[in-house]
Amino acid sequence: MKKLKRMYRIHRIFMAQEFKRMMEYKGDFIVGIISFFLVQLSNLLFLWIIFSRVPDLMGWSVNEVIFIYGLSLIPKGIDHFYFDNLWNVGFFIVRKGDFDKYLTRPVNTLFHVLSEKIQIDALGELIMGIALVCVSIPAISADWDVFRVLAMIFMIPFITLIFTGVKTITASVAFWTKRSGNVIYMFYMFSDFAKYPASIYSRVVQNVITYIIPFALTSYYPALFILKGKDPLFNLGMPVLAAVVLMGLGVFVWHRGIRAYESAGS
Amino acid sequence: MITADKLRKEFKKTVKEPGLKGSIKSLFKPKTEKVTAVRDISFEVAEGEILGFIGPNGAGKSTVIKMLTGILTPTSGSCTINGKNPVKNRKSYVKEIGVVFGQRTQLWWDLPLRETYGVLKEIYEVPDDSYKKRMAFLNEVLELDDFISSPVRTLSLGQRMRADIAASLLHSPKVLFLDEPTIGLDVVVKDNIRRAIEHINSREKTTVILTTHDLADIEQLSKRIVMIDKGSKVFDGTIAALKAEYGQIRELSFETGTPNAVKTLDYTGHFKLGADDLSLEGEGKSVKVRFNSAAVPVSDMLSYTLGKISVSDISVKDADIEEIIRRLYEQGVDG
Amino acid sequence: MKRKLKIYLPFINAGIQEVATYRVNWIFYMLGNALACFVAYFIWAAVYRSGGGGTMSGFSMPQMVVYIVLMFLTGTIIASDGAYVVGEEIRDGAIAMRLIKPVSYNATFLFQELGNKLPTEIAIAVPMIAAVEIIRTVLGGAVQFNITCLLLYILSCVLAYLINFYFNICFGFIAFIIKYLWGANMMKNAVIGFLSGTVIPLSFLPGALEKVFLLLPFASLNYTPVMIYMGKYGGAELLYFLGLQAFWALFFFGLSKLLWRSSVKRLTVQGG
Numbered sequence: 046m047k048k049l050k051r052m053y054r055i056h057r058i059f060m061a062q063e064f065k066r067m068m069e070y071k072g073d074f075i076v077g078i079i080s081f082f083l084v085q086l087s088n089l090l091f092l093w094i095i096f097s098r099v100p101d102l103m104g105w106s107v108n109e110v111i112f113i114y115g116l117s118l119i120p121k122g123i124d125h126f127y128f129d130n131l132w133n134v135g136f137f138i139v140r141k142g143d144f145d146k147y148l149t150r151p152v153n154t155l156f157h158v159l160s161e162k163i164q165i166d167a168l169g170e171l172i173m174g175i176a177l178v179c180v181s182i183p184a185i186s187a188d189w190d191v192f193r194v195l196a197m198i199f200m201i202p203f204i205t206l207i208f209t210g211v212k213t214i215t216a217s218v219a220f221w222t223k224r225s226g227n228v229i230y231m232f233y234m235f236s237d238f239a240k241y242p243a244s245i246y247s248r249v250v251q252n253v254i255t256y257i258i259p260f261a262l263t264s265y266y267p268a269l270f271i272l273k274g275k276d277p278l279f280n281l282g283m284p285v286l287a288a289v290v291l292m293g294l295g296v297f298v299w300h301r302g303i304r305a306y307e308s309a310g311s
Numbered sequence: 312m313i314t315a316d317k318l319r320k321e322f323k324k325t326v327k328e329p330g331l332k333g334s335i336k337s338l339f340k341p342k343t344e345k346v347t348a349v350r351d352i353s354f355e356v357a358e359g360e361i362l363g364f365i366g367p368n369g370a371g372k373s374t375v376i377k378m379l380t381g382i383l384t385p386t387s388g389s390c391t392i393n394g395k396n397p398v399k400n401r402k403s404y405v406k407e408i409g410v411v412f413g414q415r416t417q418l419w420w421d422l423p424l425r426e427t428y429g430v431l432k433e434i435y436e437v438p439d440d441s442y443k444k445r446m447a448f449l450n451e452v453l454e455l456d457d458f459i460s461s462p463v464r465t466l467s468l469g470q471r472m473r474a475d476i477a478a479s480l481l482h483s484p485k486v487l488f489l490d491e492p493t494i495g496l497d498v499v500v501k502d503n504i505r506r507a508i509e510h511i512n513s514r515e516k517t518t519v520i521l522t523t524h525d526l527a528d529i530e531q532l533s534k535r536i537v538m539i540d541k542g543s544k545v546f547d548g549t550i551a552a553l554k555a556e557y558g559q560i561r562e563l564s565f566e567t568g569t570p571n572a573v574k575t576l577d578y579t580g581h582f583k584l585g586a587d588d589l590s591l592e593g594e595g596k597s598v599k600v601r602f603n604s605a606a607v608p609v610s611d612m613l614s615y616t617l618g619k620i621s622v623s624d625i626s627v628k629d630a631d632i633e634e635i636i637r638r639l640y641e642q643g644v645d646g
Numbered sequence: 647m648k649r650k651l652k653i654y655l656p657f658i659n660a661g662i663q664e665v666a667t668y669r670v671n672w673i674f675y676m677l678g679n680a681l682a683c684f685v686a687y688f689i690w691a692a693v694y695r696s697g698g699g700g701t702m703s704g705f706s707m708p709q710m711v712v713y714i715v716l717m718f719l720t721g722t723i724i725a726s727d728g729a730y731v732v733g734e735e736i737r738d739g740a741i742a743m744r745l746i747k748p749v750s751y752n753a754t755f756l757f758q759e760l761g762n763k764l765p766t767e768i769a770i771a772v773p774m775i776a777a778v779e780i781i782r783t784v785l786g787g788a789v790q791f792n793i794t795c796l797l798l799y800i801l802s803c804v805l806a807y808l809i810n811f812y813f814n815i816c817f818g819f820i821a822f823i824i825k826y827l828w829g830a831n832m833m834k835n836a837v838i839g840f841l842s843g844t845v846i847p848l849s850f851l852p853g854a855l856e857k858v859f860l861l862l863p864f865a866s867l868n869y870t871p872v873m874i875y876m877g878k879y880g881g882a883e884l885l886y887f888l889g890l891q892a893f894w895a896l897f898f899f900g901l902s903k904l905l906w907r908s909s910v911k912r913l914t915v916q917g918g
Contacts (some may be wrong), residue, residue: 051436058433066421069462076829080836087840094850095689099696102689146417148382149410151402152434166832227671231678237685245692250684304384307322308377 055152056160063163074165081169085118088240089177105242108184109272115177116271117239117264120201122171124208129164131209131216136226139219142309155213155299187272196281197271203288204263208236210291211258213299220302232258239264259287312518313356313379313486317388320349320374348374350542351388358485359516361508363529363536367640371542372522373490379520380410380488392486406435409479413491416475418463424474425459428481435482442481449477452507469500473507480511486518487511493525505531526633538639545639557635559605562628563612566596569620573598576619582607587638601634654753658761676722676770683718687711703849708785709876710847712778716872717844719774723767724807724867728755729831732818736909752815752902759811792877798884799875805891806867812898813863819905843869863894 067074092114096107105113138144138158147154182189215232218225235258243251243265254261262284270280326342349371356362366372377383379390381397381404389396397404410417418427432442450456453473458466466474472492479487489508493501509532512519523529529536529550536553538546546553569575573593578584578600588603602612609627616622694700694707705713732755735741741751775796782790821830839845841864848856848869859865870887873879879887 055433058430062419062422062426062430065426066419069421073829077832078829080829080833083833083836084839087836087845090840091846094846095693098702099693102696103692143415145377145380145382145410145412145415148401149380149405149408149417150434151406151436153402166829222671224671227675227678231674231681234678234681237682240685241689241692246688250688306383308373308382 052156052160055156059160060163063161067165077166078169081166082173083169085170085173088114102242103245105244106185108181109268110242111177112181112185112272113242113264113268114240115174115181116197116268117236118170118174119178120204120208120263121236121239122167122169122174123201123205124212125164125167125170127163128159128209128212129167130158130162131212132226132229133162134158134216135219135229136224139225139306140223140309144306145308148303148306154303155296159209185272188274193271193274196277197267200267200281200284203285204267206288206292207259207263207284208233210288210293210295211235211260213295214291217295217298217302220306223307236260236263242268255283259283259291262287312358312360313390313392313520315352315354315375315379315388315390317351317353318349318375318378318385318390319347319351319387320371320378320383321386322346322348348542349378349539352539352542352544353388354537354544354547356518356520358518359512360535361512361519361521361533363533364520364522364539365526365529365536365636366539370540372539374542375539376488376490376520376522380408381405406482407484408486408488409482409484410488411472411475411479411490411492413472413489413494416463416471417478418471418474420463423460423462424455424466427463427474427478431478431481437482441483445481445483449480452510453477469496469503472496472500472504476504476507480517483515484517486520489519489521489523491523492521493523493528501525501527508532526636538636540640553635554629557639559603560601560629560634560638561604561609561612563600563602563609563616563625564628565598565616565625566623567598567620568596568623572620576600576616578602578612578615581615582611654757658757658764660758660761672766676766679718679722683714686714690714703847704878705847705849708782711785712782712876713847713872715774715778715781716875717868719771719778720803720806720868720871721844722770723763723803724810724871725763726759726807726811726814728759728811728814729818729821729834731755732815733821733831736818751906752812755815756811790877795875795877798888799871802871802874802888802891805888805895806871808895809863809891809898810867812895812902815902816898816905819902819909838864838867841865842867843872861890863898866891866894 089111092107092110095102096110101107102110134144144154147157150157187193211232212229215225215229218228222228235254238246238250238254239260243254243261246254251261255266266280267284269275270277322345323343324346326344352371352375364372364376374383378385379397381401384398389398392404392407395404395407418424419430428446431437437445450459453476455474455477458470458474463471463474476487476489476492487508492508493504496504505528508519508521511517512532519532521528521532533550535549536546537544538553546556548556573591576591576598578589578591582589584602584606588606590601592599600612600616604612613625613627616625690710691707694702694710699707732741779789779791817830817834841859841862843865848859848865851859860869866887870879870891874884874887
């Protein structure tokens with residue numbers, strides 16, 4: 046408990062520093078938020094053009110597709126907002142030897158790296174995701190009840206950890222190879238599959254994104270329960286399980302990696 | 312206090328062949344080889360001691376320091392501070408130490424300096440009242456007041472170094488590691504930093520381990536040095552002992568009225584000396600000869616010189632430590 | 647010419663060495679990009695199946711597959727991160743090292759990047775072109791390979807690369823001046839992604855919008871080469887689009903020279 050309290054204090058002070066830093070570079074951050082918003086907007090435009098040609102996408106209505114799309118953006122945006130520093134680990138921090146700093150401080154290195162930075166651009170994704178979910182829900186004729194809405198909110202932290210877990214594992218690769226930014230990138234790109242209902246993919250792809258690099262668990266499966274009330278044990282249980290396993294694995298690989306860390310210079 | 316026991320570190324290194332062909336080849340089939348950066352180095356440091364850590368570039372100094380600070384995990388061997396081991400319990404170990412890397416900063420780049428100390432206070436769990444006292448002390452020793460409200464990126468190199476040293480001392484560590492603390496600084500600033508380090512050491516009994524290329528740092532600060540070369544420890548002792556062991560170099564300087572004195576004096580021919588053992592430089596009337604007093608006794612040198620030319624003033628000096636170490640680096644210590 | 651090339655050879659070499667050092671990373675990067683293709687393939691497959699097959703806006707499903715693959719290939723071939731490199735070099739002062747060398751600043755970048763890209767280009771383009779042809783043959787039922795189209799495609803790609811390269815250099819200088827490098831770069835990618843037809847073929851857009859987008863330099867990046875390879879442009883139309891590409895390449899080349907000059911002035915003013 047004392048430990049958690051300390052972590053919270055450190056996290057808060059890091060956040061405060063980040064906001065101060067952001068105020069120094071306001072313009073850059075505003076442009077960043079807008080651009081992430083624009084990326085999403087162009088994808089929406091794509092969906093809109095598609096749905097002007099076809100009435101539904103293999104049984105999924107336009108609103109359901111938008112719901113899934115929006116739902117996939119929320120955990121992605123949260124992870125992007127809080128834990129984006131992992132990219133820096135993969136691209137720069139290890140290679141340039143800047144990881145030294147974390148090792149000389151009496152704080153858990155992973156916690157330090159994760160809590161040190163926030164990425165304000167993520168708001169572009171996050172706001173868009175929340176907006177899409179809110180806009181699509183009233184248009185979908187599902188049996189809404191409190192439990193489904195609560196389930197959705199309850200799931201979001203876990204789903205976020207699926208992203209963070211995958212990023213932590215792949216970022217740790219840098220401890221052995223010096224640079225793993227593109228490894229993070231490759232696995233992170235699997236999250237693109239989460240944008241659409243997983244049933245449009247082939248069997249093989251579905252299995253991969255459900256059991257191996259489980260990004261389908263971040264939107265499609267929870268949506269199956271939230272929209273259609275299907276199989277809560279699997280559709281909610283699997284994402285939680287995956288989050289715990291991936292994050293656990295991430296912490297493990299990270300600490301193994303530190304032992305292999307070579308710093309930089311002579 | 313600090314014990315390093317047979318520290319060893321091996322790295323894997325990719326070998327690249329030169330040229331375009333080599334780059335294409337390494338694209339498909341990279342070759343690696345094992346490099347031993349540090350070979351079984353052991354030493355101890357007592358509380359309150361200032362230890363100078365020296366060696367030529369690439370000798371493994373930084374690797375040793377990084378193992379001692381818990382950054383690198385030794386391939387074998389161990390190091391402890393007061394019985395604490397960085398591999399086993401990094402967090403409690405690093406609370407005992409403060410680290411400054413001259414070429415890198417741990418300050419928050421975009422924010423006023425004051426903010427960095429605020430963050431470090433939380434990270435190191437320094438209570439409010441001792442934080443206040445500590446800042447007052449660091450302020451007094453390192454004179455931070457002038458720039459504590461400026462963003463770190465606007466600080467001069469000397470200010471930044473003082474700020475970094477203060478940052479590493481905020482939690483009152485028992486051991487302070489300084490890796491090239493005076494690199495790139497001008498003479499006056501260097502002197503300020505040295506005095507601050509001396510002050511902290513004498514007042515708080517902080518043990519200091521220092522690596523540097525500027526031997527004036529070592530001469531002014533530390534009584535004892537450890538020298539490493541090619542990953543092995545080649546010398547461990549006081550500066551006086553270093554001088555006694557390797558310092559047979561003497562410098563003979565004199566003023567002469569004889570024209571072309573430098574040409575008249577044929578030391579190398581007369582004493583049959585190699586280039587290692589003698590160097591001669593002359594400018595107008597004054598001439599300087601550095602020679603190895605183990606090869607030629609000082610008295611022989613003097614009588615030969617006085618016999619050849621007329622001398623108006625003459626002096627013989629011990630070589631300074633810089634000279635000794637320069638020769639050691641050039642020759643290779645075991646060679 | 648030969649002597650000139652010789653001056654720049656070390657820059658090509660340096661580029662290749664960078665890739666060699668991080669080759670595994672590069673493979674992962676390509677795989678990551680390829681994943682986006684798979685997603686695009688599946689979404690289009692679903693669209694065509696839901697729409698009952700046939701042709702949409704001039705594209706049949708097999709053609710859409712070819713379009714997706716070619717977009718990926720073209721995007722890889724013409725990729726340029728000059729904007730980022732220029733911005734970083736100005737920021738950390740490394741640009742000074744290029745200033746003191748007796749070679750053109752923009753050209754050293756061009757050649758270093760070419761060195762970076764040459765192995766990429768060869769390793770990717772050959773198998774992918776083969777794959778495209780196999781896909782086309784299998785899905786279409788007959789060999790559709792056309793050597794003229796391939797050669798014109800290569801020409802068009804060269805032009806597209808030059809547009810992209812000089813556009814990015816310009817962008818780097820401008821971003822430096824307005825100081826929003828990172829955010830602006832994200833914005834640029836978002837806009838280009840859409841306007842160059844990467845997200846959706848421009849022919850799917852409403853008529854007026856399509857016409858405007860085709861005129862913009864971004865369509866000259868990916869869209870034009872791909873349409874040429876697919877044989878969608880012929881005769882006067884083909885010449886028009888190639889001419890438009892050449893125009894944009896020259897435009898950004900000229901602009902980059904101008905911006906370079908004003909940036910150097912700024913650099914000297916700021917000093918350091």
